[in-house]
Amino acid sequence: MGGETQLRWTSAARTDTGLVRSNNEDMVLNRPERRMWAVADGMGGHAYGEVASRMTVEALDALPAGEPLQQAVAQARVCLIEVNGALVAEAAARQVPVIGTTLVLLLASGRSGACIWAGDSRIYLCRGGSLHQLTRDHNQFEELQARNHLSPAEASAWPGANMITRALGAATTVELDEIQVQISDGDIFLLCSDGLSNAVGQDAMFGALLGGDCAQAAEALIQLALAAGGRDNISVVVVRADDVEPDQTVLNPSL
Numbered sequence: 001m002g003g004e005t006q007l008r009w010t011s012a013a014r015t016d017t018g019l020v021r022s023n024n025e026d027m028v029l030n031r032p033e034r035r036m037w038a039v040a041d042g043m044g045g046h047a048y049g050e051v052a053s054r055m056t057v058e059a060l061d062a063l064p065a066g067e068p069l070q071q072a073v074a075q076a077r078v079c080l081i082e083v084n085g086a087l088v089a090e091a092a093a094r095q096v097p098v099i100g101t102t103l104v105l106l107l108a109s110g111r112s113g114a115c116i117w118a119g120d121s122r123i124y125l126c127r128g129g130s131l132h133q134l135t136r137d138h139n140q141f142e143e144l145q146a147r148n149h150l151s152p153a154e155a156s157a158w159p160g161a162n163m164i165t166r167a168l169g170a171a172t173t174v175e176l177d178e179i180q181v182q183i184s185d186g187d188i189f190l191l192c193s194d195g196l197s198n199a200v201g202q203d204a205m206f207g208a209l210l211g212g213d214c215a216q217a218a219e220a221l222i223q224l225a226l227a228a229g230g231r232d233n234i235s236v237v238v239v240r241a242d243d244v245e246p247d248q249t250v251l252n253p254s255l
Contacts, residue, residue, distance in 0.1 A: 006111060007183065011037060011239040012214035014222050018195060019230030025049035025101075026193050026235035027057040034065045035108040036072075037237045039121050041193040043100040043167055052087050052101035052169050059083045060105065069109035076105060076116060077176060080168060087169030100169030104135060104191050106239065111183045118166045118176050122197050124205065125181065126188040131206040134179060138166035185243040188212065192221070195232035199225040214238040 013030035017023065025042030027050075040056045042049020059079050067075065080103065091099040102119025115123045120137040168174055188209050196205070200221065208220040217238045225234040 006244060007108075007185075007241045008244045009035060009108070009239065009241055010214050011237060012218040013037075013235075013237040014218040015233070015235040016222050016226065016230070018233050019226060021233055023050065024233045025053055026195070026233040027053035028191075028235050028237055029057045029060055029105075030237055031061070032239070036060065036063075036106070037189070037191055037239050038103060038105045039191045039193050039235050039237055040168075041102045041119065041121050041195070041233065041235065043098065043102070043164070043170070048090075048094065048096065048099045049101065051090065052099045055086060055090070056080070056083050056101050056103055056168055059086075069107060069112050069114060072107050072109065073114045073116065073178070076107065077178075080105075080116070080118075080176060081174065084168045084174040085172075088172055091169065098170060100167040102138075102164065102167050102193070106189055106191060106237075108183060108241070113181045113183050113189075114178060115181070116176050116178045118168055118174055119164050120197075121191070121193050124190040124192075124202075126190065126206065126209045127184065127186070131190075131202055131209065133202070134181065136177070138177070139164050183241050185241070186212075187241045188214075188217075189237075189239040190217075190221075191237040191239070193233060193235040195230075195234035196221055196225050196236055198232065199228040199230070199234075209238065212240065214240050 009032040011032045013028040015026050027040045029038035040053035042053040087099050102121040104117040104121040104123050107114045117135045120139050123134045125132050209217045221236045
């Protein structure tokens with residue numbers, strides 16, 4: 001994606017059923033050679049959540065490679081709108097109310113990146129000695145704080161605070177949020193389902209990422225969520241960008 005070779009990308013992905021659920025409805029996409037990463041979390045409590053997450057990830061994986069960032073973002077948006085329609089049709093064909101999934105998608109080109117999302121899966125950025133959440137959850141908790149000016153404590157006590165307000169397949173139309181970010185040497189991105197973010201605090205996530213090794217960090221994060229009870233499927237993708245010296249060859253290993 002793009003012709004710049006200023007950054008070397010490495011990444012690792014892990015997904016785990018957890019200790020309570022009988023099947024894993026999460027799917028991950030780990031394509032460092034294409035500068036594309038995603039986590040899709042099939043909506044719990046609905047039939048065929050794993051169908052929704054798989055259809056979404058497979059559609060993204062089939063997109064053309066090597067496009068400039070803005071074109072890649074536009075193609076991803078079209079793809080996800082088409083997936084939304086396919087999921088609504090799939091639910092009707094199977095005679096179930098909803099076949100849906102949350103999604104977070106990270107695309108990069110050169111030193112620019114774009115995050116696209118719907119639902120409460122998240123993307124974090126580890127930079128400068130701290131971990132920042134880049135995405136905003138699409139759930140009642142966030143809506144209550146924004147619309148009703150409630151404190152986090154007041155919003156969390158509200159019935160249905162964790163109910164998702166956006167997801168692919170949840171309605172005939174879907175609104176996708178997007179932010180763009182400039183990428184620096186040593187940046188580490190964490191994409192995760194709520195099986196991690198609901199179980200593990202941000203300080204503990206930051207500690208797992210500090211070593212800078214994507215595979216070790218991904219494994220450590222899964223283990224933290226399992227140690228906290230593993231009540232949901234857990235998925236993580238850890239992505240690192242490093243400057244490349246002028247005389248080095250750029251490699252994009254899929255770890």
